Amino acid sequence: xxxxxxxxxxxxxxxxxxxxxxxxxxxxxxxxxxxxxxxxxxxxxxxxxxxxxxxxxxxxxxxxxxxxxxxxxxxxxxxxxxxxxxxxxxxxxxxxxxxxxxxxxxxxxxxxxxxxxxxxxxxxxxxxxxxxxxxxxxxxxxxxxxxxxxxxxxxxxxxxxxxxxxxxxxxxxxxxxxxxxxxxxxxxxxxxxxxxxxxxxxxxxxxxxxxxxxxxxxxxxxxxxxxxxxxxxxxxxxxxxxxxxxxxxxxxxxxxxxxxxxxxxxxxxxxxxxxxxxxxxxxxxxxxxxxxxxxxxxxxxxxxxxxxxxxxxxxxxxxxxxxxxxxxxxxxxxxxxxxxxxxxxxxxxxxxxxxxxxxxxxx
Numbered sequence: 001x002x003x004x005x006x007x008x009x010x011x012x013x014x015x016x017x018x019x020x021x022x023x024x025x026x027x028x029x030x031x032x033x034x035x036x037x038x039x040x041x042x043x044x045x046x047x048x049x050x051x052x053x054x055x056x057x058x059x060x061x062x063x064x065x066x067x068x069x070x071x072x073x074x075x076x077x078x079x080x081x082x083x084x085x086x087x088x089x090x091x092x093x094x095x096x097x098x099x100x101x102x103x104x105x106x107x108x109x110x111x112x113x114x115x116x117x118x119x120x121x122x123x124x125x126x127x128x129x130x131x132x133x134x135x136x137x138x139x140x141x142x143x144x145x146x147x148x149x150x151x152x153x154x155x156x157x158x159x160x161x162x163x164x165x166x167x168x169x170x171x172x173x174x175x176x177x178x179x180x181x182x183x184x185x186x187x188x189x190x191x192x193x194x195x196x197x198x199x200x201x202x203x204x205x206x207x208x209x210x211x212x213x214x215x216x217x218x219x220x221x222x223x224x225x226x227x228x229x230x231x232x233x234x235x236x237x238x239x240x241x242x243x244x245x246x247x248x249x250x251x252x253x254x255x256x257x258x259x260x261x262x263x264x265x266x267x268x269x270x271x272x273x274x275x276x277x278x279x280x281x282x283x284x285x286x287x288x289x290x291x292x293x294x295x296x297x298x299x300x301x302x303x304x305x306x307x308x309x310x311x312x313x314x315x316x317x318x319x320x321x322x323x324x325x326x327x328x329x330x331x332x333x334x335x336x337x338x339x340x341x342x343x344x345x346x347x348x349x350x351x352x353x354x355x356x357x358x359x360x361x362x363x
Contacts, residue, residue, distance in 0.1 A: 001029040004036060233285070235267060241275065242266040242346045244339055248279050248289055251329040259288040264332060264343070266293070266350050273357055275350040277316075279332075289330060291316040293347060294354040294363070302344050309337040312344060 003025040011020035026032040046052050243266075248259040260281035268275045279289040293300050295317050305311040311333040319328040334340040354360050 002026050002032045004032060004039075235265075235278075237271065238267040238269055240265055241268055241350060242343070244334065244343060245282075246279075246335075246339075246343075247333045249331040249333070250288075251331070256331060260286070262288075264289075266346060268350070272359075273353070274360075275354050277347075287321050289319060289328075290321045291319040291328075292354060292360070293351045294360050300347075300351055302347060305331050305333075308333075310334050310340045312340060312347075 003023055005021070005023045007019065007021045009019050010017040011022075013020075024035070026035065047056060243263050245262070246264045247261045248264070249256045250259050251257075260279070262280050262282040264277070264279045266275055267278055274292060276292050277289060278287065280287055299315050299317050302312040302314050305313045311331055313329070313331045315327065315329050317327050318325040319330075321328075332343070334343065
């Protein structure tokens with residue numbers, strides 16, 4: 001109850017009248033019933049039209065016409081209602097008009113066959129050819145075949161050639177092949193428009209060897225890019241008392257942040273006897289911790305971090321890693337408890353030594 005089936009004697013969906021059987025399906029029975037009611041209503045209305053009354057009455061001289069078609073737009077073969085031997089033809093005029101007055105229309109239709117001028121897709125023996133005119137057409141079509149006198153856009157073996165005409169064309173196409181007399185845009189080896197002789201090389205384009213300027217008399221560069229044999233680190237006048245690879249953290253903005261992995265060192269100045277703690281990042285050698293090991297409590301007093309025996313935490317009143325003195329809290333982590341304990345022993349030892357220096361005693 002959701003699908004209706006019916007036959008029609010003259011459907012024009014494919015631009016030619018033919019008997020067709022349709023089925024139309026709806027979403028629910030109510031929509032299907034509404035369609036049926038309206039369909040039967042308009043059918044009765046059409047039966048009152050005089051032209052359709054003759055068809056229903058079975059007149060032998062009447063033939064169904066295409067709905068909403070202009071005169072000559074669809075003249076069907078062997079139809080008595082089609083105008084016989086029309087000079088202009090129809091949009092899809094056939095090769096067999098009803099009247100025997102002429103066997104070929106003078107101009108044909110859009111797809112006319114066997115006409116003098118042909119249609120858009122005219123068939124064999126048309127004098128002018130169509131857009132896709134076949135062989136032996138004098139005018140040729142857009143894609144006309146062999147033996148056309150003027151050729152088409154892609155004509156092959158034609159006298160004038162097409163856009164992509166093949167070999168032996170008189171004037172060639174855009175991409176004319178070998179042996180074309182006129183040649184194409186990319187004509188072959190035997191084209192008349194052969195490559196012109198190359199111009200002689202310009203003497204100004206010849207390569208001139210360049211000589212690198214390494215010295216200018218009377219001028220000296222302010223910066224030297226010479227590679228030094230040894231880089232000065234500032235540790236040359238200090239004695240290394242302790243060194244161990246470890247990872248340093250700094251407490252900043254309420255959380256621990258990693259500063260770098262490298263050698264934590266205790267260095268003693270040979271002239272003054274002052275001892276400092278220093279750690280550089282091992283890849284960049286950037287200083288991330290640099291301060292003297294001293295201070296009243298609670299400064300420089302090692303404490304385990306969260307109960308760990310591999311990490312020590314301490315505060316310093318004046319770290320100079322970033323070239324300005326600031327109070328900083330550090331955490332130094334080692335690979336095992338033994339290395340951590342060895343650092344603590346040496347750290348507390350050098351702290352006592354710094355406290356004996358007169359300058360630090362006053363602090």
